[in-house]
Amino acid sequence: MRAVFRCTVACALCFVLLISTFPVLHVRADEGYGGRVALTFDDGPHPGRTKRILALLERYSVRATFFILGCNAEYYPEPLELAVKMGHEIEDHSFDHKTKGKTADELKNSITKTAEIIERVSGRTPRYFRPPEGASTPALDEALSALGYEAVFWTVDSRDWTGKPAKAIARDVLKTVRDGDVILFHDYTCPGENTLHALEIIVPVLLSRGYRFVTLEELYACAK
Numbered sequence: 001m002r003a004v005f006r007c008t009v010a011c012a013l014c015f016v017l018l019i020s021t022f023p024v025l026h027v028r029a030d031e032g033y034g035g036r037v038a039l040t041f042d043d044g045p046h047p048g049r050t051k052r053i054l055a056l057l058e059r060y061s062v063r064a065t066f067f068i069l070g071c072n073a074e075y076y077p078e079p080l081e082l083a084v085k086m087g088h089e090i091e092d093h094s095f096d097h098k099t100k101g102k103t104a105d106e107l108k109n110s111i112t113k114t115a116e117i118i119e120r121v122s123g124r125t126p127r128y129f130r131p132p133e134g135a136s137t138p139a140l141d142e143a144l145s146a147l148g149y150e151a152v153f154w155t156v157d158s159r160d161w162t163g164k165p166a167k168a169i170a171r172d173v174l175k176t177v178r179d180g181d182v183i184l185f186h187d188y189t190c191p192g193e194n195t196l197h198a199l200e201i202i203v204p205v206l207l208s209r210g211y212r213f214v215t216l217e218e219l220y221a222c223a224k
């Protein structure tokens, strides 16, 4: 009985020790980005999911970056306007997610059509482009360079697009995220609300570890 009690006390002490050292273990003051990470969302806006993600981000005063599709923004302007009003960064993910097999001119048209929507709603010219499915082609490189865009990928893929349960998404992101990471999520194409429920776990845990969420522009500005 005494041994069981000793073990329980030891476990409780370990737990307290783990909790108290948690932030120090994850974010050190000498790291290049000072604990800044960027949440990014592709493929929206979606009439329901984007709004629910925006509400969650607002609850924690978190700013993120949305790589939108022009065709979805034409159908669902309201969540895009809301994202702009809340101070999120809006960037370009093409007009219809179709980039493979297209010429540089066709791609320029797709990117510019989306940029015009972003400019109209936010008053700001997008500067980053995330290639759909992370696929670069010579034609896309040519289009981006002609338009003055920078291609942006990610350093952590939540893999929410696979239909993974929310808890598994959160577990894997929390296990891998490091200072300066760009984390990929989707606010349109994922089944159900897995992305939202994963974020409900991820955001408060990363904040408790001392991370700060910033937009891509802010993240890259502090690396210079």
Ligand SMILES: [Zn+2]
Residues within 6 Å of the ligand: 042, 043, 093, 097, 132, 133
């Ligand atoms: Zn996409």
